[in-house]
Amino acid sequence: MAKIAVYGAGGWGTALAIMLCKAGHAVTLWSAHASTLERLQRDGQNSRLLPGVSLPPELAYSDANDIVSGADFAILAVPSGAVRETARRLSGLVRENTIVVNVAKGFEEHTLKRPSEVIGEELPGIKVATLSGPSHAEEVSRGVPTTVVAASQWQDAALAVQDAFMNPMFRIYVNPDIVGVEIGGATKNVIALAAGICDGLRLGDNPKAALMTRGITEMARLGMRLGGRAPTFAGLAGIGDLIVTCSSEHSRNRRAGIYIGQGMAATEAVAKVGMTVEGYTAAHTVHLLAERHGVDMPIVTECYRVLYEQKDPYTAICDLMQRQKKHEFEDVWLRGSNW
Ligand SMILES: NC(=O)C1=CN([C@@H]2O[C@H](COP(=O)(O)OP(=O)(O)OC[C@H]3O[C@@H](n4cnc5c(N)ncnc54)[C@H](O)[C@@H]3O)[C@@H](O)[C@H]2O)C=CC1
């Protein structure tokens, strides 16, 4: 049995707390707002985000930063924009042998840094792992079979997460490529918005399949430019997460995209979803990263224009269709095909 502190009582933090508590761990769920925790305890469920899923009676609650003292694992389950502030709360309280597990999927907006980079800056000397992959809170909280990846630059940290968190309904693979895993998680949200826009426009299945396929190419192109490894993008944190988020009724990013495709302004769509829509901020950060590193990401660029420059979504799709003629795997062809 491990002692686990879960920082963040939103959809994902609550789902992980339920799953880990039911697996027999001693789990404390943290929120900055005591009123949130009181509501969870009173209702016996997270009625807004995970209605109908009972919170285990063994689950503990606290709004005190120091729940990390003596913990084996601290899970940061807040949006990427809140990772620095939340990691800072652990500063001076977290033990050297506690593993900090990031589950946020995005970049810090003003620094363009990945969550584990941010945590590393705030908590030097602490081992960080990232848990990512196709895993909606709505299903994990109900014990639906789910498979994810635990990535870390420290092999022992990834293996410790795998050993402690894996159970018959939650399968974990390990991967040393935390760069690729985090870039996969952040970029798939932008492609999910684009896929949702496509659904909102009622364009059909062909364009959506194309967006997903060319989307993973863009994700891998950026990821590899930033130091990630190609196989990661063919794995759970790449194509796996892209498939779930572009096709699921649970996806927040896809839902926001549907509203935009139906004619709603982006900010209005995000507000209507009412939960974290990481792809909105990520469209901006990924667009900036692509520009900065000279990476061609046409879907991300068009998505950025729709979200931030009020470009008409259908015109954006048409512009993608009418780009210059290309080889499917241009980078590969340039490296030595005899064509
Ligand atoms: N919901 C899901 O199925 C999954 C979500 N994720 C990722 O997990 C992260 C969190 O997502 P959700 O739980 O869905 O979001 P959510 O919107 O349901 O909950 C976010 C929680 O973070 C808290 N929070 C926000 N800013 C904060 C701050 N500055 N300080 C302290 N607490 C703060 C909020 O009060 C809320 O409880 C996101 O990066 C998301 O992409 C990853 C996998 C699955």
Ligand SMILES: O=C(CO)COP(=O)(O)O
């Ligand atoms: O990353 C997630 C599931 O893996 C959550 O994001 P979405 O809700 O947009 O799918």
